[in-house]
Amino acid sequence: MKNVVMRAGIARLRSTRVQLTVFACSLLAASCTQRAEQLPTLAGTPGNGTVKTTTAATTAPTCCWVAVTNQANSKIEVYDPADASWTTPKWSWMPTTALSYNATSEIPLWEAPTDIKVRNNTVFTGTAQVITATSYRLATIARYTGTGTRGQKLWVMGFNDTTRLHAMEILPDGNCIVASAGAAWPQGWIRIYSSSQPAPNHGVNTQYFFTSAHAVLWDDTHQVLWALGNELRKYGYNTARSGGTITNPKLDLLASYTVLPSAWGHDLSADVNNPDQLLLSTNGGTYVFHISTGAFSDLPGAAQQTMVKGISSQPGQNTLVETVPSNACPLYPANTWCTSVVNFYDATTGAATGSRTVGGAAIYKGKTFDPNYY
Known part of the structure; x- marks a missing residue:
């Protein structure tokens, strides 16, 4: 989006173990099998490198729920694709005083939710998974599973009304990255925060100018951060060259792919079924980015859409999820x-296999609610 300015008056995820039926045959036109939603185990697999020093919860890839940012009621809502009717979400969330958000300085900044992720993370006391969520003026990390109330505030940062937050990502060490598109071209930035640290040091940050920044994604396979705006960028995190530390985190620009297949990036996701691929959308289409070659290719068939705000894939499924205005x-x-x-x-073919409708909703982004890093 070339910083599409939404109207200023816009109105303002571990359930108990359940059996999921992978999309009904009428939806996917494929054979249906029964799968159980896998909750995280706390025995993670430590890796090497700067970020993997903290053991995180892991879970085997399974077919996942879908989370949407509903700007009609200012809520994050999570649905099961196996449900033919999306009338009652499996879980919904927004900042409230009961969840420890401040009624004066934080809750009023929550308007027009723009991004939602669930991630395996045990950095915050009592957590196994967290969510990250943004609206135009608020970025937050909240508990999803573990000891305590689901949705409880763990970290929050407010911004002014020209920031136009579009996305955030939490790193396995508890620090996070926030992306701002800005209110007018050529504004925009990504900012890395020391959110792993206790207050008041959890606000230490470094900002990097990035025109129309719309998406950020941690790539655990390659141990890099991807960011999408007017170009696609690859960053190292707390590398020797960056000089960053966990208390004062920094990014190191490793590569810039300045020529996108079409202008103005919108969303970016891991292809959860292929670690060498990213999925991305722009004003002009939907694409695969091949990490090893640095090349882009078009998504096939009807999956090739313009102005897609949310794109993702389903773990273990040959399925793409998109939200198209x-x-x-x-x-x-x-x-x-x-x-x-x-x-x-x-x-594979790009053929449309079905859809789900949330009556009365104003969905900006709908994506697979998958807790794994890829």
């Missing part, structure tokens, strides 16, 4: 950024 966005029908529909596609 449409007239099926009752709250803001004149806009080009929202929808009430989540679409599913065959990842």
Whole structure:
């Protein structure tokens, strides 16, 4: 999005172990099997490198729920693709005083939610998984599983009304990256925070100018951070050259892919079924980025859409998840950024395999709710 300016008046994820039926045959037009949602185990596999010094919870890839950012009610909502009707979410969340958010300085900044991720993370006391969420003016980390209340505030940072936050990512060591598109071109930045640290040191940060920054993604396989805006960038984290530490984290620009297949990046996800691939969307289309070669290729068939705000894949499934702006966005029908529909596609052929509708919703982004780093 070339910093599409949304209207200023926009209104404002571990359940108990359940059996998931992978998409109904009517949705995927494929054979259906029963799978259980896997909750994390606390015995992670330590790796090498700067980030993997903290053992994180791990879980085997399984078919996952889908999380949407519903700007009609200012909530994060999580749904099961196996449910034919998306009328009642499996879980929903927004900042509240009951979850320790400040009624004066934090909750009023939560408007127009723009991003949601769930991640395996045991850095914060009593946690096994956390969520990260952004709205235009608020970025936060909250408990998802572990000891304590689900959705409880763990870290939060507020911003002014020109920031236009679009995404964030938490690193396995508890620090996080926030992406701002800015209110006008050529504004934008990504900022890395020492969110792993106790207050008041959890606000230490370093900012990197990045025009129209819209997405950030930690790549555990390659131990790098990917960021998407007017270009695709690869960063090292706390490398010797960057001079960063866990208390004062820094990024190190390793590569810039300045020529996207089409202009203005929107979303970026791991291809969870292929560690050499990223999925990304721009104003002009949806693409695969091949990490080993640095080349882009088009997604096939109907999965090739323009202005896609959310793109992801389902672990162990040959399925892509996309949210495409449409007239099926009752709250803001004149806009080009929202929808009430989540679409599913065959990842090989690009054929449309079905959709789910959240009645009355203004969904900016809908993505696989997968706790694993890839």
